[in-house]
Amino acid sequence: MATTKTWLVTGATHGLGREMTEQLLRRGDRVAGTGRDEEALADLTRAHGDAFWPAVLDVTDTPAVRQTVDRAAAALGRLDVVVNNAGYGLFGAAEELSDAQVEHQLATNLTGSISVARAATPHLRAQGGGRIVQVSTYGGQAASAGGSLYNASKFGIEGFMEALAKELAVFGIGVTIIEPGGTATGFRSNARLGQPLAAYDGTPAAAVRGLTTGTRPAPGHPVKVAAMTIAAAEQVPAPLRVVLGSDSFRFVHQALQDRLADVAHQHEQAGRADVSPPAPIRRETLEKEQEA
Incomplete structure (x- = not known):
């Protein structure tokens, strides 16, 4: 009989985080799910009761990250797997992006994920093991014009997680980086763009301008990507990187x-x-x- 696990999933209100949370709850696991919209988490509480522990969290708020992780660990007794899923894409030539956009992209995708991992590590170490899963993208390995800041955030978090894996292996804590390809999770509709400059018209960087309105179907299946991410999180020994999708x-x-x-x-x-x-x-x- 499978042992019930306790998961913490950031960005559980939509996309891959939501799909993972629903799959985990359906199979009988417990989930601490965070997001910025309290109402978007309410239906999961109604449907699953005490198996779901909701918390409103903006991962750019570092003190709130630590407090939320500590409260989740105390409420649920342990954290077997911590999934860093919260994030979004910022696109446009580097020159087209505002200072505020640059800072928020890095604060969310890079610093936010680092804060969650650092807050979770003492709990995993004290209990003698666990797993940290970082949802990245093929953009954490392959850079493209118009994706400089998004690539920076993902290259950065992959470097952090790769080093963290070497630090935590001695404590029985595994680290796994997930690199999905294009998946129909609402990523495009949530992406943000810089202010277009005429100088970049017709250049490779301009190709991203249609990202939020494009209708080209994504090759990745969100249900499969979520299920394969869960499976990777339970694989022993922990795989460092898992590439999901033929495009990835x-x-x-x-x-x-x-x-x-x-x-x-x-x-x-x-x-x-x-x-x-x-x-x-x-x-x-x-x-x-x-x-x-």
């Missing part, structure tokens, strides 16, 4: 290949910056290392 795999794979190709030929040049330059590496040795 294509973008991530290509970005990693391009990144490696950009630096692979620089071995000897890089070594010349050392106090004692290393011996030249033979090409066939480098090729074998890359294949491995």
Whole structure:
């Protein structure tokens, strides 16, 4: 018989967070769900009673994040899995974005997720283990014109989580980064755009201007993405990265290949910056290392 788990999910009012929360509650788990809209959480309380613990939370409010995580842990007794899902997309050329937009994007997607992870870590460590799941995107590995600040927030949180995984492994705490592709979760309708500048008309960065009104169907199925995220959160040992969606795999794979190709030929040049330059590496040795 499966053991009931206790989850904390940020951004549980809509999109992937909502779908995950509903799937978890239907299977009998307990969920502490947070969001900025109290009414959007009320139906889950009515339907599931004490199995759902709601809290209004804006993850950009760092003191409130810690207080909410502490209250959830106290109310539910433990937190087995903490899912960082709250976030949104800000798009437009970097020059088109306002200072306030830049600050809010980073405060939500980057600092907000860091705050949740830091607040949850003492609880997971004290209980002897657990899992932190970070919902990212292929945009955390593959950058694109018009996505500079969104990419910055996702590249940043992936770097943080990758280092955090190394810090927390000794305590039995796993960290998993989820990298979905385009999924019909309402992401486009919630995205925000910068103020268009004529200088960028017709350039690659301008392609994002139709993001919020576009009708192109997303390839990812939200029910499947949510279910696979839940499954990844329970996989042992914890996978560091889970790519979901054929488009995500294509973008991530290509970005990693391009990144490696950009630096692979620089071995000897890089070594010349050392106090004692290393011996030249033979090409066939480098090729074998890359294949491995």
